[in-house]
Amino acid sequence: GAGVSQSPSNKVTEKGKDVELRCDPISGHTALYWYRQSLGQGLEFLIYFQGNSAPDKSGLPSDRFSAERTGGSVSTLTIQRTQQEDSAVYLCASSLGNTIYFGEGSWLTVV
Amino acid sequence: GEDVEQSLFLSVREGDSSVINCTYTDSSSTYLYWYKQEPGAGLQLLTYIFSNMDMKQDQRLTVLLNKKDKHLSLRIADTQTGDSAIYFCADFSGGYNKLIFGAGTRLAVHP
Numbered sequence: 001g002a003g004v005s006q007s008p009s010n011k012v013t014e015k016g017k018d019v020e021l022r023c024d025p026i027s028g029h030t031a032l033y034w035y036r037q038s039l040g041q042g043l044e045f046l047i048y049f050q051g052n053s054a055p056d057k058s059g060l061p062s063d064r065f066s067a068e069r070t071g072g073s074v075s076t077l078t079i080q081r082t083q084q085e086d087s088a089v090y091l092c093a094s095s096l097g098n099t100i101y102f103g104e105g106s107w108l109t110v111v
Numbered sequence: 112g113e114d115v116e117q118s119l120f121l122s123v124r125e126g127d128s129s130v131i132n133c134t135y136t137d138s139s140s141t142y143l144y145w146y147k148q149e150p151g152a153g154l155q156l157l158t159y160i161f162s163n164m165d166m167k168q169d170q171r172l173t174v175l176l177n178k179k180d181k182h183l184s185l186r187i188a189d190t191q192t193g194d195s196a197i198y199f200c201a202d203f204s205g206g207y208n209k210l211i212f213g214a215g216t217r218l219a220v221h222p
Contacts, residue, residue: 100156100210
């Protein structure tokens with residue numbers, strides 16, 4: 001596709017379940033970022049990939065959060081044993097050079 | 112860590128110019144970005160400026176950068192109701208390889 005694609009666009013899950021969020025970056029983009037946007041918390045950096053490696057995982061809030069990227073393309077953000085405070089919009093972005101484009105986000109609600 | 116600050120709210124009359132201001136602390140900033148977010152949507156890249164430039168114009172948008180004072184502004188000429196949104200200033204830190212966002216400025220355009 002032409003832009004960054006994220007799925008699912010909306011997810012409601014029960015507390016304690018695991019969720020996987022997927023990001024398809026723009027074709028050829030080598031850098032990929034995950035951010036979280038919560039009410040009252042602004043945009044919070046989670047993780048950055050250059051190719052398949054993640055030189056910066058400093059933003060992952062706990063060991064329940066993990067992410068991987070395969071083939072230098074698709075990335076998956078996994079949240080294990082979800083908690084209510086994980087409810088947020090998870091945004092993915094990709095870039096090649098200076099332009100950094102975001103997807104529409106995955107809206108996660110933990111009930 | 113590095114910080115980006117924005118005023119939270121701006122109200123303008125339709126047809127007037129809007130000026131949204133941003134300050135940042137990062138001395139190793141390479142690029143500075145403006146993103147627009149409409150309700151329920153992701154972040155739309157509006158424009159960006161290299162840290163060695165002082166001005167960039169793109170149709171109704173003018174970005175001014177004062178590197179000495181670490182002050183960035185976005186001017187929207189002839190503001191329309193469709194410009195109502197939250198505008199995020201972001202600093203791409205060369206030292207951290209990530210975007211650092213401000214809290215966002217909510218622009219309200221009234222007749």
